Amino acid sequence: MKKDSYWAQANRKTLAKSLSELCYEQALSAEQESEESYIVRLKSGVNYQFNGIPTIWDWLLIDGETIQRCQGAEKLIANDVAQFFIDAAEDLKIAASTLGGLLHELANTLVADVALLEKREAFSAEDLAQFTDEQLQCFLDGHPKAMINKGRIGWGAQEFRTYATEAGEGVRFLWLAVRQEMTVNGHSERWNWQQLLKESLSADQIQLMEDACQEKKVNWQEFIPLPVHPWQWQHHISQHYAQQLSRGDIVLLGQFGDHYLPQVSLRTFSNVPRPQSLHVKLPLTVLNTSCYRGIPGKYMQCGPSLSQWMQEICVKDCELSGRGTGILQEVAGLHVPHLHHEQVKGTPYRYREMLGATWRQSPASHCLEGERHLLMAALLQKDSSGRSVIAALIRSSGLSVEKWLEYLFDATVVPLYHLLCRYGVGLVAHSQNLTLVLKGDRVARVLLKDFQGDLRLSQGEFPERSDIPQAAMDVLDQLPPNYIIHDLFTGHFVTVLRYLSSQLMLELDFPESKFYGVLASVLRDYQKNITENSPKMAERFQVFDIFRPHIERVCINRVRLSHGWGDSAERPVPIVGGDLENPLWLSEQKPEKKESKLNTVSSTEI
Template identity: 35%
Template sequence: HRPGVTPMRAPHEHPVPHLGDVSPAAWREAGRRLLAKAVGEWCFEDMLKAVDDGDGNYRVDLDSGITYQFRATPGAFGWLRVEPDSLARTGTGMLGNSIAEPAWDVQRFLLDSATTIGTDASTAATYFTELAATQAVDAARIEHGGTPVGELRDLGHAELETHMTGHNLLVANKGRVGFSATDVRAYAPESGRPVRLVWLAVHRGLGEFRGTPELSEQEIVRRELDEATRDAFTGRLTEAGLDPAGYVWTPVHPWQWDHAVQTLHAADIAHRRIVLLGESQDRYLPGQSIRTMTNITTPGRYDVKLPLRILNTLVWRGIPPHCTAGAPVVTQWLRGMLDTDPYLTEETRTVFLGEVASVTVRHPYLEDLPGAPYQHLETLGCIWREPVESRRDPDERVRTFASLLHVDSAGDAFVAELVRASGAEPRLWLKRLFDTLLHPVLHVLHRYGVTFNPHGQNTLIGYDEQGLPGRLYLKDFVDDVCVSFTEVPERGPEPDSHDHVLPRKHPSVIRQHVMDQIFVGHFRYLAPLCADQLDVPEAEFWRMARETVLAHRRRTPELASRHTEYDLLTDQIPRYGLNRDRIVVTRYGDRALRHALHPNGTLPNPLAAG
């Protein structure tokens, strides 16, 4: 078996069929759903224009002479929720007549629409592979049937992650450029297959450990590795004639060790600046980001964030050295500020899962190359993060915010299952959700001018013993925490030597993180699920969300100027198109740095009055 992969199937593993085991019907159904998502999102991002033909019927006319017709329901922010079974493709037949046929082929749709979108052949071909990889995983899930939401309710945080289906906004959300089909079955979250991590010793001239004040390098190693493993690893260094004290130890993902480290750092390995120690005994499950691993053998041990040189959801999934170096100091700064706030610590009991220690390894040659693509500079290092299991109450279940959007193969939404199981009236349950999620986020935004980029994986909800939302968990601080460039006395001294880790931005941009990640990125999809399965109309859903924002304002009248500065109730908000960025703007050229998104028009804000 591959190093780092447990060969025996564990109880929570899910069979991920080879494509040869996927039926044509499952492939077509996966394509139909993905096509509906593509039509809806690409029109939403103004890549394509939807023509309203009345009575819920729409069409998209393409430069290629092809037209796609469909039925859709208008939603918040000007989004169209496309009905997959209604899609039809009309083209010109051999006799010059127009022929309409049911449409399910999302790959054909990409090629049909390429010139209308304005992308080039190279980008379209590479994006085609991302679409195909995404459809392959979706088809395998359809073939297998998936797990009913009623069974998902009893799963722990790490195992629930393996049942999720990827990023909401991005169409090709499981592209994973660099992974083979075998790699997907071994390392992707949907396989549910535990992974053992490889450990390396990195010479101190190349690697650097950092931790929060209470965590020494020795303490991290003692916490993460049992005594027998520590002794075995130390023995490998001494047997090779090397001084163990001259090295810092770090885990590495087994795929990364095989595909990136042994090639890019071949000279360091040959000169014993990097030494392979072996596998640790603990097994980990990957989350939806793939590179963040949760320990399932010893749950109290830290989550580990590891670089992977694969391209997925817009960027190469490495970890920049300035992020590994800055993670502990950012965590310590946030703790000093937020852990002394009674509203967060006592009233809402908000949990901030700190990134408490890290190892930074810079490439000794490529870091001196001007303009070197960032994918080559982020191949080795790690961040240790506090795990959910160490902070949750005994009777508390913690689930990602994104999990509420999950729909099983029978069409049942996870959010509806949670509401039914709680026995609460849907509006009461939703009010608890809005209060739990929004009050802490808005408090930090308005009082401190800070946001956490609270997307569905960074934001977790803790549910009480009745199944009601009870408190908020936030994670992934480094490179995702932003602060306003306006002076905010409540922030106190800031770690200014890490400006590139704590970027200063205009208040309107800080606000946009909250708008995009919570309201556009999640509530846009949650509202129709609640309308369909909980009988809470979308208009009422948005009124409740707006009322929560207003309740926060009433609670903090002393921050009235900041309510205006970071106004979430404005009539229009900028539109940031993630799919458009990949297909039209960024494409697939190597870049020296991750880039900032730029707005493309505006969206009507459902939180605005009236």
């Protein structure tokens, strides 16, 4: 396949996704012309016509190969997603400066997508399904809900080739010594800073670092070791922290240690030669998928104790321990506040998140013999013929689709719902926050991670969480139950299951009504079993009513279009559109009530 056809393919794929998500978020409207034909009419006078299949989510699956750009009597195959955004700018209420930022991020995303299309060409879905988790993350498309998900503004072509996830290249960190009083830090009682060094450096490398410390008069009684990404050092730290460097409060020791592979999240790294070693999460001040990829300092002191508390819950709670639910614990965190930006109220958040690190347990360290781990995002990945990893796993497992899904839902959705109802803990469980542990190509259990900003608490009386660390209570958001339930509805159902159910409908002819019927059955069984032993949980199920008829439509792409690409003091917050019919509620209705009302509908690519 020639390079230009990859470019056209990447454009069609992104155009289909963009049309789909913008209609779903009600920024555009798709009118049905015939059984499978739809049209989006724009104020610019340009229309986009395509074939699509309606889904249970008031959302269209668009066939990217059928999209045509219609202007007057002229109809052309649509291979230019940038032109679409120009055509739709008035409808989307995009200011010229915002459109410029969007096109910048779009160009970067398309280049990255072309690299992925080329890279995956030689592999079938069955091949991808058998890759190790670390290998497979270098082949993944990224968040399906975000129209433009590989923008990485701040990087050029060289950085894409060297540091991007799809490049599949390992990176060695630079190491700094930071004077202790300059940091905000915390670590588990089971770990200290010297032990953390051993997770990244061999004995020989540690000796080389010690030699550098002696030469530069660094002693570990006064300093703390901190890894930094080479790009972050060159483009931000060496300039922004020049004052601390000149004073000797921060000392550059050099480049040491193992090679680390960037995961699909871009800023989390796995150890290449020693997969069981701790993962390292580092700030990268690039704008990617709606925000800068920094690390907020406010979670550093509570992260280890919060994740330890979560792990203790998973051990002592029979619903969680019986399902093998585990936590990828954040064992240490370190943040170096900027001397000047920290004093400026309202300074752009990216300046407050430039230097720090989080150390987190690796999934490999949790796997037993005969088990392997896989990021849940991998289930959504398709090969060049449109066949998915989830379907490949179902086929190779020897299980029926229903049985395979029962294992999946019992291992993932039930623990998330249980944490919500028993403890008032909401996790934004998108597909990159959940690691599946597989046994025989079926899901055996789940490992949860990423509590920095993706864990929130429900307001109300929850005596079961009375022992949560005070440091966590001081920084975690506490919101009403009807907000927190969206960490499950929107963070998981809409962001993950919406795409899985539609893919199985297309590829395995498995109806979405059956998909959500299986989920409803698993959740009802859980509710029935737990209320027999804990009758008070029935009240919690009413508070967190997962079977209510309607749920709010939370929109992330519209927020980016309205906020633009300028700096802000806080990260963007999603907005709410019109209500959706809840697929769980629909699955329990009589057949005549299950029919979706999709006159003007919404829309990912077939």
